[in-house]
Structures are given as structure tokens and as C-alpha cells.
Amino acid sequence: xxxxxxRIGHRFVRDDRITTxxxxxxxxxxxxxxxxxxxxxxxxxxxxxxSARWGGLTEFRIEIIKDPLKLIRxxxxxxxxxxxxxxxxxxIDDVVSTIEKEDKRIxxxxxAEKVPGEIYELADYNVAIGHQPHSEIAALAIFLDRLFKGKxxxxxxxxxxxxxxxxxxxxxxxxxxxx
Amino acid sequence: xxxxxxRIGHRFVRDDRITTxxxxxxxxxxxxxxxxxxxxxxxxxxxxxxSARWGGLTEFRIEIIKDPLKLIRxxxxxxxxxxxxxxxxxxIDDVVSTIEKEDKRIxxxxxAEKVPGEIYELADYNVAIGHQPHSEIAALAIFLDRLFKGKxxxxxxxxxxxxxxxxxxxxxxxxxxxx
Numbered sequence: 001x002x003x004x005x006x007r008i009g010h011r012f013v014r015d016d017r018i019t020t021x022x023x024x025x026x027x028x029x030x031x032x033x034x035x036x037x038x039x040x041x042x043x044x045x046x047x048x049x050x051s052a053r054w055g056g057l058t059e060f061r062i063e064i065i066k067d068p069l070k071l072i073r074x075x076x077x078x079x080x081x082x083x084x085x086x087x088x089x090x091x092i093d094d095v096v097s098t099i100e101k102e103d104k105r106i107x108x109x110x111x112a113e114k115v116p117g118e119i120y121e122l123a124d125y126n127v128a129i130g131h132q133p134h135s136e137i138a139a140l141a142i143f144l145d146r147l148f149k150g151k152x153x154x155x156x157x158x159x160x161x162x163x164x165x166x167x168x169x170x171x172x173x174x175x176x177x178x179x
Numbered sequence: 180x181x182x183x184x185x186r187i188g189h190r191f192v193r194d195d196r197i198t199t200x201x202x203x204x205x206x207x208x209x210x211x212x213x214x215x216x217x218x219x220x221x222x223x224x225x226x227x228x229x230s231a232r233w234g235g236l237t238e239f240r241i242e243i244i245k246d247p248l249k250l251i252r253x254x255x256x257x258x259x260x261x262x263x264x265x266x267x268x269x270x271i272d273d274v275v276s277t278i279e280k281e282d283k284r285i286x287x288x289x290x291a292e293k294v295p296g297e298i299y300e301l302a303d304y305n306v307a308i309g310h311q312p313h314s315e316i317a318a319l320a321i322f323l324d325r326l327f328k329g330k331x332x333x334x335x336x337x338x339x340x341x342x343x344x345x346x347x348x349x350x351x352x353x354x355x356x357x358x
Contacts, residue, residue: 091345
């Protein structure tokens, strides 16, 4: 299943670290791209540093866009579906199997505090990761976890320099040949 | 299952919003308390505002502590277990049933960038939410989701002023009587 993430409503500086976490989760949990509007260069640098070390430089990309609504409309015109994560939507566990059956490219939208009403209208599905306020990072993680059925937690990326050997104590990292 | 969260390594100002998200996830995903070291007052204010509106003022608390290591040792002495979330640990899906079988009070530790080596030694379990770098907010959410088997996504809190009626479009919020 091909999944991209769209981050909207990023407020410059104030949201930089939240957006960095959102991008890292997008990568680690199996999406292939995050679209963002204007963001600090440090976010791209962090992701490139992570991908250089842990792999996936060619598997995950950040793309800066100017107009999220245009992207959403193009995505749908090209046959993909758009999912907006919001606490006001339908509970993920009531809708995830319907989304799977669509078997289409997915664009998942995560907002910051305020999301324009238009997004609720344009989205094919407004999906709630529970109905309590929490975090768009957590919402994205749970959504991708449900969609990929936890398999993303075993994901390896190509071209990694390093790989973790899971340990009950301490840290063990092996250098990869040719990585 | 009684679960508390311990947030360590918070860097003043820089991590405020990340820590706020961690606290909101702790509340929304079924833990009853988050312990923090020195944090900005705005974090407590945000959580109190959320609990006043959405419920749980008496079900979820923030406690400021001075010495995380002391808390960890006391937790274990009192018969609880301590779980440290780290990408270097044992994959959650390989260890969650063992943790459940312990049937003890759980303290789950989430760090910021650097976590002292002592934490790895003291923890009863070092648990990885996958072995790629991502976000302590996502890690906490997935851990609690695994532990509570998704039931936290239907959670209602006592004393809520408002409750969401899930909708496929738009927002519907009802005022609770006596809330």
C-alpha cells in the first residue's frame, strides 16, 4: 500500500520539532513521502542525516509544496484517496477495513491546531484516532500501524550504514557492508 | 492495568511542545499520571484545560519530580516494573505478552535525545517500538495501544463538559449535563 503524508498548518519555528517528529514517523512507519508547506531547512537536514545512517535515502522523501488544496485535488483526480486525521471523525477501528478495501494510494493529512473547514469537506475519510485531544504525531503513528498491521516495526531500509541488534540491555549497532 | 509515564531529559523551552504532546498522549491513551522534571507551567495549564473540557480532572495528573532515578528505584521497590522505550531494545511485539503476564504496575520511561546509560541498566525491560529513529510521542502511543489493545481509543472520561459524536464530515460536539 502506497501512503504519503501531508503536513498542514505548520507554524514556523514554533512547530519545527513537532514537524520533525512527524517526518521521522512518516519515514519509520512506512510512508514514502511527506509533503510540507514552508518549513525550516533543519527538518530536511535531520531526515537526510537519519536516512544516510539508517537507510532509505531513495525510499523516503520530503517535498515542499505551496498549495495543499491543489495537491489534495490532484491526488483525488489521479485516483488516490485522502484521509484526514481528526478527533471529530469516524473511529479508526470502525473504518480501517473499508479503507483497506479501497486498495488505492493514500494521502493522509495531519494538521496543527487549526485545520480549515475545507479539509473536512475535501477528505474522502475523516478518521479519528480516538476522540480525545492528543497529538498529530501519535495519530499518524497509530494510523500507519493499523494500516500496515505492525509490520512497519520490523522494517529495514536499503543502503543503511548501521543496523540495530535488539538487546535487553544496552546498545548494539552493527556496521553494514557497503552501507 | 495501572500505567504511569516518566518523561526524562526534557530541555527547557526547546522540548516544551514535544513534552505537552507526550502528556496529552499519556492522558488520552489510558495512563493515570505523567512524572516530569522541571517543565514550563504552560504544560500543566494545557493539560488542566483539556481535562476540564474533555474530562478526567481526577483521573490523570502531572507530577513534577526532582530525581528520576530515585522514582525508578522506589517504583521497583514497591513492586512495580519499569519499561524504557528505546530503539535499541527488544521489539514490542516480542515482549508485550511477557509484560502483560507480569500483571504489575508499570512505569514507562520516554527520553529526549540522550538518555543516561543508567536507565538502560535499571529498567526491567528495554522495549523498542521498531528499530528506526522516530519520536518518543509515537513510541509512547504505540506502546500504550499495544498494552490496552486499542480499547483506549474508545475511552470516556468522567466529568467531561463535552463529548464528540463521530462524524464522517464536520464537527459535532454535545454539551454534557452536569459536566
